[in-house]
Amino acid sequence: xxxxxxxxxxxxxxxxxxxxxxxxxxxxxxxxxxxxxxxxxxxxxxxxxxxxxxxxxxxxxxxxxxxxxxxxxxxxxxxxxxxxxxxxxxxxxxxxxxxxxxxxxxxxxxxxxxxxxxxxxxxxxxxxxxxxxxxxxxxxxxxxxxxxxxxxxxxxxxxxxxxxxxxxxxxxxxxxxxxxxxxxxxxxxxxxxxxxxxxxxxxxxxxxxxxxxxxxxxxxxxxxxxxxxxxxxxxxxxxxxxxxxxxxxxxxxxxxxxxxxxxxxxxxxxxxxxxxxxxxxxxxxxxxxxxxx
Amino acid sequence: xxxxxxxxxxxxxxxxxxxxxxxxxxxxxxxxxxxxxxxxxxxxxxxxxxxxxxxxxxxxxxxxxxxxxxxxxxxxxxxxxxxxxxxxxxxxxxxxxxxxxxxxxxxxxxxxxxxxxxxxxxxxxxxxxxxxxxxxxxxxxxxxxxxxxxxxxxxxxxxxxxxxxxxxxxxxxxxxxxxxxxxxxxxxxxxxxxxxxxxxxxxxxxxxxxxxxxxxxxxxxxxxxxxxxxxxxxxxxxxxxxxxxxxxxxxxxxxxxxxxxxxxxxxxxxxxxxxxxxxxxxxxxxxxx
Numbered sequence: 001x002x003x004x005x006x007x008x009x010x011x012x013x014x015x016x017x018x019x020x021x022x023x024x025x026x027x028x029x030x031x032x033x034x035x036x037x038x039x040x041x042x043x044x045x046x047x048x049x050x051x052x053x054x055x056x057x058x059x060x061x062x063x064x065x066x067x068x069x070x071x072x073x074x075x076x077x078x079x080x081x082x083x084x085x086x087x088x089x090x091x092x093x094x095x096x097x098x099x100x101x102x103x104x105x106x107x108x109x110x111x112x113x114x115x116x117x118x119x120x121x122x123x124x125x126x127x128x129x130x131x132x133x134x135x136x137x138x139x140x141x142x143x144x145x146x147x148x149x150x151x152x153x154x155x156x157x158x159x160x161x162x163x164x165x166x167x168x169x170x171x172x173x174x175x176x177x178x179x180x181x182x183x184x185x186x187x188x189x190x191x192x193x194x195x196x197x198x199x200x201x202x203x204x205x206x207x208x209x210x211x212x213x214x215x216x217x218x219x220x221x222x223x224x225x226x227x228x229x230x231x232x233x234x235x236x237x238x239x240x241x242x243x244x245x246x247x248x249x250x251x252x253x254x255x256x257x258x259x260x261x262x263x264x265x266x267x268x269x270x271x272x273x274x275x276x277x278x279x280x281x282x283x284x285x286x287x288x289x290x291x292x293x
Numbered sequence: 294x295x296x297x298x299x300x301x302x303x304x305x306x307x308x309x310x311x312x313x314x315x316x317x318x319x320x321x322x323x324x325x326x327x328x329x330x331x332x333x334x335x336x337x338x339x340x341x342x343x344x345x346x347x348x349x350x351x352x353x354x355x356x357x358x359x360x361x362x363x364x365x366x367x368x369x370x371x372x373x374x375x376x377x378x379x380x381x382x383x384x385x386x387x388x389x390x391x392x393x394x395x396x397x398x399x400x401x402x403x404x405x406x407x408x409x410x411x412x413x414x415x416x417x418x419x420x421x422x423x424x425x426x427x428x429x430x431x432x433x434x435x436x437x438x439x440x441x442x443x444x445x446x447x448x449x450x451x452x453x454x455x456x457x458x459x460x461x462x463x464x465x466x467x468x469x470x471x472x473x474x475x476x477x478x479x480x481x482x483x484x485x486x487x488x489x490x491x492x493x494x495x496x497x498x499x500x501x502x503x504x505x506x507x508x509x510x511x512x513x514x515x516x517x518x519x520x521x522x523x524x525x526x527x528x529x530x531x532x533x534x535x536x537x538x539x540x541x542x543x544x545x546x547x548x549x550x551x552x553x554x555x556x557x558x559x560x561x562x563x564x565x566x567x568x569x570x571x572x573x574x575x576x577x578x579x580x581x582x
Contacts, residue, residue, distance in 0.1 A: 047391025158359035
């Protein structure tokens, strides 16, 4: 067994000094970061008109509001109470179905658009920098403008209704999925592509037989994730008159139909839960299939 | 090189096709079952889409008519101009950034302790964890616009309601993401602390937090980016920021100013993207060292 030997005092002192310097510099960094954060926080609070006293005075209103929207459910009259709470169930269910269909169509159309554009925007497949630049900027604009802004403009152009919501969702989804898809394509294994190019295959043939088999399961997984997000997005499309259950919720909140608010919110939350759960299962299945190959 | 070998390779292969078929029957067999499966999936997807279009009253006439009007709008937007209200717009943009910053930070501060309660390696009790997680899910599944409507009832119209709304909806998302980051964190430092006789609080402070902090910081930065986008729209329901002007101007068809606002938003988001990308790389790089 080796005996522990003490460091010579000079080297020990040097190491201790170094340690202290490191700690001091770390502390200085922390202080500077904290100061910058404090300044930013002050600026942001000023810009956002933070009024802590109003919040403190009215926080009771928030809990009161939550209490207010709770339905009256008595165990002795559970059936009638439930029926009263969900008095418009058939209409709400059909609106919820409309919301889901909007999300589905928006995702599908957006995925098709993103699918077509992602190969053009991928750096490893398209040599023309100009074409790639145009495709990338187009996707960026589609992605950055929120879907509800598209919906606002489309409502004026196309008239009210769920079709507008679908188109708005589809455009935003094209931008979001196009970017994700093209990142997947840029990360593929290039050997199959070189092999097919070597045999003289056309560009479309190369994409079909060398790229597509590598990326399809990832594409599907991203599209499912987007579907989940779009269900939430479709739920508020009604705020601007673009169809779905949002309109009903907006009316309920604005007009203080308290029990309706909780009824519709509960339906939305449950639907989102169910969709989350379902898509997560499907995605694990898809990714598992990918890993198994 | 390819120009010379390609035709000859192709010619040899085509001449030898029958022998190739005999040698590799597996490669030439048509996978009918697979094709049928793909066709069925596609038919299902597009069948449902067709039903959806029918149910949601899609009509070609409306689309064509609307596209015509959209083209007209696009022409009207063309020289984007602030209409002499640049200062007002700039102030609204600052408000939007303030909402995003404040909302993200508040959400992160509140979600940080809660995330530990939802992480498997901190709270082994499955029931407590399940309750925390479902609670976060409920908060997360309510859209930020709905939160904004609710907070407007509490603190009145204005950007403060918007900041609170973003804080609420992000609180759920952060709780989930943070707890996942904590769960995938390296176990060994925490075990070392436990072996050296540290309490469970020491274990979290010195074993877990140094490892997860850079990951969390990068997630917060990413959300700040996406919240800048969300903060532009909560003005639609009256919760402050640039969205208020955007809605108003779209409703009255002041399209030149709309185009100007959209450009301002695009530039801001691109700038934030760039800054937070740099910061994210710096933070993550710091962890790798």
